[in-house]
Amino acid sequence: MNDDGRRAWAYLSRVAEPPCGPLVALIDLVGAPEAAEMVRRREFPEGFEAVADATTGRAAADRAAADLEHVAHLGGRLVTPDDDEWPEYRFQPMAARIPPEAPHHEDEVRELRPVALWVIGEGRIDELLERSVAMVGTRAPSSYGERVTDDFAGDLSAEGFTIVSGGAYGIDGAAHRAALAAEGRTIAFVAGGLDRPYPAGHAGLFRRIAESGVVVSEYPPGTVPGRHRFLNRNRIVGTATGGVVVVEAGFRSGTRNTATWAGRRGVPVCAVPGPVTAATSVTCHQLIRDGARLVSRSSEVIEEVGRIGELALELEVPERPTDGLEGPALRVHDALPARSGLPVSEIASIAGLPARAVMMQLAVLETKGLIRRDGALWRLAN
């Protein structure tokens, strides 16, 4: 791509407030340079009146060259659909996952896709997103929520997953840090310009993330994070990964919004349960009631998100010698008293079984070492 081309993308990335499906549609139709020209000249093909509306406020101000320079100065870059690094497949619907009855318009799909992404960091965003999972939640978690985030993010990093989150305090920060601690890679999708680290207290964390992963924004430099931008950023977190895990989230949580976006693309949503008495788990429980998958271990997340065939291992539990006994065998076993012995006829009466069935089961139980014969009597082995 030449410099003019990249400037066209930079211009388009600022000229409309995302998400702007109509603008994405126009770029798909005529390419970025031509789309930029149309927006500047206020001349649009028929059917693209929505682009005119969406770009009126900012069309006249062209800061593309300055934005590119600014971000280059920060050590970052603009990644566009014309670049190899663009993770196109992450912005397409996961057809297999979307229920066939769901409304599914091209316009809606275009709304999922950013125009371009401002990126800083050593990782390649397409590679990082290939095996990735978003972990999100409240800014004010309980110590339980922090611990679970730590465990899950550490485990998933060790399994080669990129941990994706929003860079906020609380669950987001815990997820990023656990990934780094496990020497995994992580992505922070932020809701303002790359020159405006938010929260400011996470500036150092963002630098560490960028050493192996990336910090990514849909917004050009200088953009201040605002509430609608956080909601909009959630759309990228919810749709750009292989799955979303909500660890803890109270009422009014933005994570509900993240989950809704995920559902629109067919991305699996998992939620971690907690005590029903804890406000921090309210949204998790509601999500599960609404169809999200309850996850209690990281392997269950992998089962939802991972490649086909990565099924959660059955929990291993210690065996007891009487395990697997059922029906007549269990009845005969239970008929034997704790300390004394009984003849077959009495066992038959207690167990309510024919004598021949009792004898068969006694033989089985003896072979297993659970009972022993003592003259004409049978007793428990221990």
Added chain:
Amino acid sequence: MNDDGRRAWAYLSRVAEPPCGPLVALIDLVGAPEAAEMVRRREFPEGFEAVADATTGRAAADRAAADLEHVAHLGGRLVTPDDDEWPEYRFQPMAARIPPEAPHHEDEVRELRPVALWVIGEGRIDELLERSVAMVGTRAPSSYGERVTDDFAGDLSAEGFTIVSGGAYGIDGAAHRAALAAEGRTIAFVAGGLDRPYPAGHAGLFRRIAESGVVVSEYPPGTVPGRHRFLNRNRIVGTATGGVVVVEAGFRSGTRNTATWAGRRGVPVCAVPGPVTAATSVTCHQLIRDGARLVSRSSEVIEEVGRIGELALELEVPERPTDGLEGPALRVHDALPARSGLPVSEIASIAGLPARAVMMQLAVLETKGLIRRDGALWRLAN
């Protein structure tokens, strides 16, 4: 029913170890007196060989008269399908709830039904079960589990539900006690004869339950509770009520078995989530993953179990003035700085909206009292 008839039922209630679907089928076919005679004489109609097998061990010993006398002496009674009090409808499949693809044989339905029930207490079992919910769980709950049991059982009792459980230590006992404390009624289904209160430490609790509710056993007096009898008792708890709530249950919990029986009859199964770090919630989480309904409040239980139309109330949450703002209104609101004012043109640029759209939204926001005009500038109201 005359004394002979009742003695026939008492004889049949002891002669086979429950569950015994074939014996129930024989009684359905020829009536209790005739079925008892057939078992005594070892002469069965063709196709009832299974009854012969199931009754061989105990056919010769007829303790019917003594059993009836013993239970009368305890202040109890034998309730049979020939009595008005028999809750027949509770042992029929809930057809509407059973998935159409489920295998659904008459034999299986007969296995759900006890031959008869030994009952002690002031309540009528058919009335008590009409609006009822089972609450079950581990014998070793956490304080969280005890608290939730207390809250749910208290609330459900206040709503007129009979609380049904198994009389064990832990969740069972907490559920019974919370029902009594709320002046509600409760049923304990026990796994041994009514003369053998188990656990012995709950003898006083059983007496209190019987003052308004009932203590019920499928087993004649003298029967010792054994492991297979606990499992079998779970079948009654799981199938005789309008729904089952599992509060806390660790590995190897008998509650999984209760839930399986409930599923066979089409009874809704609810489970209370807890911390994923707590062993006491493991089975609850597995049940939810397998399709049980997550419940976090008693009203959600009523929604599953109660009469049609009893839907859980939406949680009430305090409102914020900016609640309900979305799309352009939220973008315009967020464009305004915390302390200073801006002209329409600048708001349009920041919000990425045409000036006419901004003016429209400013008017809306002003009407809501969220912003105010200050000469040519607009600013936040507070």
